[in-house]
Amino acid sequence: MSEAINPNLTPQSVPSPVPIPAVVRSAPTPLTPPPAREGWRIDLLKMFPLLKWVVKQRWFQFVVILPNLFLFLVFLAAGIWGTPVGNRNILIVFVWIFWWFLLISAMVPFLSRIWCTVCPFPFFGEWIQRGSLTTPKMATPGAKGTKIGINRYFGLNLRWPKALSNIWMQNIGFLGLCTFSAFYLTRPIVSVIVLGSLIVVATVLHVIYRQRAFCNYVCPVSGFLSLYAMSSMTEVRSKDADVCLKCHDKSCLVGSERGWGCPWFNFPSKMERNNYCGMCMECIKSCPHDNMTVNLRPFAADTKLKGYDEAWKAFIMLALALAYSVIYLGPWAFFKNLANYTESGVGLPAFIGYALALWALPMVIIPSIFSAFHWIARKVAGAEPKPWKESFLLMAYPLVPLGLLAWIAFSVPLIFINGSYILVTMSDPFGWGWDLFHTAHTAWSPVVPQLMPTIQVFIMALGLILTLKSTFKQAGKVYEDAKAKVRFAAPMAIFYTAIVLLFIQLYVN
């Protein structure tokens, strides 16, 4: 289980003059200050008072979700009743080209999990669960609903099973979805089924389980967001650890009339990674000491993977970036046909073979190669190493910036080559002959296609620099001795360099 997630609304026993709710009192962990942060921080809310005013408003999240929800439902309607032509249906174009590019190339690297702030998937479930869209409900004796912290919730509010309190479900779910990617990338109705199912599952799980169990443990999008948010240049954190230590209310955890307790099962004042912070800003609202803020920080400032589930997520993402580059960007019709077997007619057995290969690559092949290099690195280093799991997770971390850059390199051609479809579909989202913004007849016009390989190589080279820097830094956490550190890092650096060269080879050729 990933330690980062607190399935029981973890809880610290702190001397407190005010009665701490049962759920908090039962918590075993002593309150300790969060570890010192690496690198610089700029308090964005201090710098931009208007931004601070906005995020502190109760209506903030509702106002940003609402238009997104509206558009999302319009897209679903277009998927059902609009044109069946994928590149002319706004659902396909906006979700799988525009949104994906924005998400992976802009939102995640710069704004962490800002998508979770506006995500429409949990909207209905959370509405039911909270019985409110903007106002926190307070638990009062005899009132209808379940008391968690000092907020009141509707639904069953069961605890999420401990055995599933990790991101393995998200790993499997994402890999499963990606296996059938060619279906929903080309067929609007399949996209409707996939995205509609996520809303339904999110709603049902919100009614059964506490708070954002769906987002933390089930949502396949959330899975990779949690991983790559570690690289992001923004974070929600406490300003002053001392203030949190002395705080008696713990409103960020248990809620208050100003804000809900953290729906993501974090203890915001102790949060040291972005992974499971959905940036809902509730802690900023609920903190009575104005001690929570949004910081700007260096790229890839969170450097700790806390479980094999997170490491495998990194393997999965890297392998899929590689596989997709071959399938969707490469010139090999053979792979495209395998992925889209119902149209290509290659047959079910061939597709099963493709699916098995797609699963084996991230689940077995890449981890095995990584493990072999890691084993060699430990042998070469010579000195007494840290336990296998600890050094494995430390050295798997460079996969995070590398994977993110690999996905950006994969996604750049999507927008540069197919971006004109965005103009077309925004004017005629259903393919019904509308021309809302006079762009419906924009011809398909790839932007600088001849520069694509150069841009991709540049991105991957940047990824290599970040990865190698991170590799040597992480190696220092395994071995304090400088020589052992270098000997340990060298084989891992070779591994990462080989991967980057493989990507470059693909993009150049």
Next chain:
Amino acid sequence: MKFREIISSVLAVVAVVGAFAIPFAYQKQRMTSDHNVRTITLTGLAPQGIWTQDEVNGGNYWKAHFKPAELNLKAGEQIRLILRSADVVHRFYMPQLGIGPIELVPGHTEVVNFKADKEGIYPYYCTAVCGDCHFHMLNMRGLVAIGKEIDTKTAPIINEPLCMVNITSDLPSFTDITQKGHFLFQTRGCVTCHGVDGAGGIPNFNYVRGTVPALNTLASKMSLGSKDEVEAFTKALEIKEGPAKDKPEPGLSNWPLSFAQYQSVVKTIEGGSPPLKADPNGPEPPLFMPSWKENLDHEQINSIIAFLISEQKFEEHTGWGN
């Protein structure tokens, strides 16, 4: 607080309902803006090889079987024809009414306004080779009747799919080889590129001649200088084995040349012919002569040739010297 909650709840409901209602309301408003105009939507479907008036959308395209269009227009009606493609590039062409060819890019919508003032029954086609069933798009389902009823007894009926790879339907029985050739020309797809009665003239982008060649002057090219010579050569075509070099048909002035040209035509029909590009560096011309070896037997090819040479217009010989 309660007021804010009520407002936000109302907004949420409006967003959900509006997301589904607004697009349809807007579309309805667009389609009914002019009550004097009859709007007809035709969607080209490559897998079925038909034009349909049914609603084709992302939800039903993959599973539904669509009904071929039946266009019966009243004389004098003002028509707004909305043309769409549900899958691949089609090219809509209704030559007798001067509509098209209009390229239909998948997912785009093209609108043609015309007045149905010319009584008659007119075919329309897809002139882009849009799939295996491309040629199916010109059967009787591709007829527009203006002020008349389509007579299913006289209209060319194709009961089975005419996909290129699977032309197995039984032909109606014909006593006249020229009629049979005409039927095949209309139903096997020749007409979609070579035009009504082989008149040619359909634009072919970047093709060296600009338009698809006319075939109604084939007789001249085969050195058949008169109606009598055409009839004589037709007799040779009626023989099951077809014309033979060593069996010259009586009444033909230049049998060797006629026979050589005949062989050349058969070779082109059987083997196909790539179009020469006007600009060698430009794109491939969209229309090309496919190979018909697998889809037309020798007798059928001879029937088509018989039809085409019968289309030659000869000057009336008056016998008065001029």
